[in-house]
Amino acid sequence: MNALHRESVVIDGLIISKWDRSVFEDMRRAGLTAANCTVSVWEGFAQTVDNIAAMKQMIRQNEDLLTLVRDAADIRRAKAEGRIGIILGFQNGHAFEDRLGNIEAFADMGVRVVQLCYNTQNLIGTGCYERDGGLSGYGREVIAEMNRVGIMVDLSHVGAKTSEEAILASTRPVCYSHCLPSGLKAHPRNKSDEQLRFIAERGGFVGVTMFPPFLKRGIDATVDDYVEAIDYVSAIVGEDNVGIGTDFTQGYGQPFFDWLTHDKGRHRRLTDFGPIQNPAGIRSIGELPNLTDAMRRAGWSDIRIRKAIGENWLRVFGEVWNR
8 A cells, every 4th residue: 555545534435345344354455534335225214224223233343443424523533543434324315215304313323425316216306217207395305304414415326307406406515426427438327527517516526436337448447447437527527526436345246236226126127237347456445545556657646636535525524514
């Protein structure tokens, strides 16, 4: 690990790996300061509470490695203590069900990032894999409540119209925590130049993923292709409004992807990812320092690298979480 990476605040905007000690140890090898860790996708309220309880138990059992993040100061403290800050995040607002009060309840549990929809329709709005009806009236109430309690609105898997209306409705910065540009590869999950510009011009933030089906060269991609994608997005949204959101799925096999790619995990198939293989040079979480090396090869300054690998996320999290 080079000195720049080791000394920097390093924040991953999205990891959905199979949580266990081996993954946490790899996160330490990666030099991670904090990560948005998915604890809910298709689950309802009760099962999501169970998932949060299980994650908090793992944090306690691995307190030499981990600490729970509730505010930006906790991320700075994690860096000072040499631990990894766990940010509790959802990839679907489905767990809110039809009760606005559940949003504050989850905030009190420590949830800090919630994606409004995961691929399909829910009570809030529409995902990216079906006809987009936009943000519902209830969805507008959800965003107002998320703004009030300090939960970041994530739009990564959300349809274009619902995303646009959410960006306009939110009074705090929103994000695409993990996306890629359709300017490099056309895909329903990728965002157009116009969408990227729209979120940035209204104070939003973009985390760039390296999930191979969405990359220009797919499973043939390397860490340098990932840097190319970050550079492409940065040119549109600005160096201060871009970060990383790897979408590492470490520890999972094909049954997990079958679950993710079916509506609500059990209904119609929405997409087929094909073989999954992360870019060469960054196949595992522990190889994340190679990203910093690749950025240097691409001619990035140290200041720009520090911002992209963590400082930008830290700033925008602080803007959203400050109640």
